[in-house]
Amino acid sequence: MAACRGCGQKNRDAFKFCGECGASLVAEVSREERKVVTVVFTDLVDFTSKAERIDPEDVRRVLSPYYARVRSELQRFGGTELQKALAFFRSVGANRCVRKGEALLAASA
Numbered sequence: 507m508a509a510c511r512g513c514g515q516k517n518r519d520a521f522k523f524c525g526e527c528g529a530s531l532v533a534e535v536s537r538e539e540r541k542v543v544t545v546v547f548t549d550l551v552d553f554t555s556k557a558e559r560i561d562p563e564d565v566r567r568v569l570s571p572y573y574a575r576v577r578s579e580l581q582r583f584g585g586t587e588l589q590k591a592l593a594f595f596r597s598v599g600a601n602r603c604v605r606k607g608e609a610l611l612a613a614s615a
């Protein structure tokens with residue numbers, strides 16, 4: 507006999523739904539999966555204060571190649587870009603994460 511999680515009614519094992527309240531008696535399969543990821547945030551030193559003093563078109567002129575280079579480096583190491591300057595890497599070891607950070611720093615210089 508399977509007890510309903512909703513109302514507590516005892517139901518025959520072959521029943522897929524509770525005879526009292528209609529709730530499912532079949533255990534739900536969890537689709538959640540825990541994964542280890544590394545999140546990388548990149549930024550340009552003092553860029554906000556510099557951007558406040560230049561025209562928006564110049565800000566774009568500075569940022570576009572920066573984002574392109576960072577994106578290229580992220581892809582080279584198998585990262586996925588979440589949004590500009592924020593990315594994550596799936597299940598990688600510490601050494602690989604350090605190499606990614608170094609490559610991003612070199613690309614930003």
Ligand SMILES: [Zn+2]
Binds near residue numbers: 510512515527528
């Ligand atoms: Zn029930």
